[in-house]
Amino acid sequence: MSGASMHETGDVREAWGRITAWLERNDPETLATLGRPGSHAAIREAELRMGLNLPREMRQWLxxxxxxxxxxxxxxxxxxxxxxxxxxxGGHLLLGLTDIQRVYLSRMGLEEMEPSADPDHPFWRREWVPIAAERDGLYGTFLDTLSGTIGSWDEAYGPEEGAYASLFAFFQETADRLEGVSTGDWRGPGRTARPRRLDPRPEDESIRLWARANGYLVNDRGRIPASIREAYEVSQR
Known part of the structure; x- marks a missing residue:
């Protein structure tokens, strides 16, 4: 069995324990921000709110x-x-249960309000649950609740699925980073070479400039909301 395949599955509590043990020795301030043990009741409430079941690995971690x-x-x-x-x-912020729900519902809301042009490659799938993200939620890391694999999303490049074979593998890589160890490629065999780049439309920069000049909030990267695009088109008639 290869080094990579041995670490594709395993007890996530073991991998997470490596992380917390390193933090206890080297960075107790960050360890303190990891919070306290979660509860079965809180996890169940989150599942009901998001409308899905979290995998056993994710439950064990939380x-x-x-x-x-x-x-x-x-x-x-x-x-x-x-x-x-x-x-x-990926360098994003690791999320707790409250932020997991906030980001998930935001991503699902965006996808439902403005469905992706390519249904085979949507910006977000119902089965994806975020585990890490930037403050604005436009970039982050998700766990696929159907396959158990780890992927990432980026508003400018689109999602990348199968970057890691499991949450266990993702946390093993994190522990390796912290310990300064490199023991091979922990990523799953389904990893794509690089994210699909979603090139901006030629008129996007003009729309962003118009939106800011007219009091709309619009990000520097990623999709422009359909409501802003429509308002811009109306203004040009």
């Missing part, structure tokens, strides 16, 4: 540490209101 347990974001918070800064692949 029961060990839920970054958001006992914490509540204020009304003025970014989409990712809490989160933990730790050296995970």
């Amino acid at each position: 029961l060990a540490n839920d970054i958001d347990a006992g914490r509540h974001p204020d009304d003025q918070s970014c989409l990712v209101a809490l989160g933990c800064e730790i050296d995970i692949p």
Whole structure:
């Protein structure tokens, strides 16, 4: 059995334990931000709100540490209101259960409000659950609840599926980063060479300039909401 395949599956609690043990020795301040153990009741409430069942691996991780347990974001918070800064692949903030729900519902809402042009390659799938993200939720890492694999999304490039074979493999890579160890490629065999680039439409920059001049909030990258695009088109008639 190859080194890579041995680490595609395993007990996520073992991989997570490597991370927390390293933090306990080297970075107790970050360890303190990982929160306290989660609860079965909170996980079940989150599943009902998102309308899906979380895989056993993810449940085990959240029961060990839920970054958001006992914490509540204020009304003025970014989409990712809490989160933990730790050296995970992708460099995003690791999410707790509250932020997982916030980002998931936001991504699903965007996909339902403005469906992807290519249904075979949507910007978001119902079975994807975020585990890490930037504050604005436009970039991050997700777990596929059907396959158990780890992927990433980027508003400018689109999603990349199958980057890691499992949550266990993802956390093993994180532990390796922290410990300064490199023991091979932990990623699953289904990894694509690179994300699909979604080139912006030629008129996008003009729309962004017009939107800002007229009081609309619009990101520098990623999709322009259909409502803003339509308002721009009306203004040009």
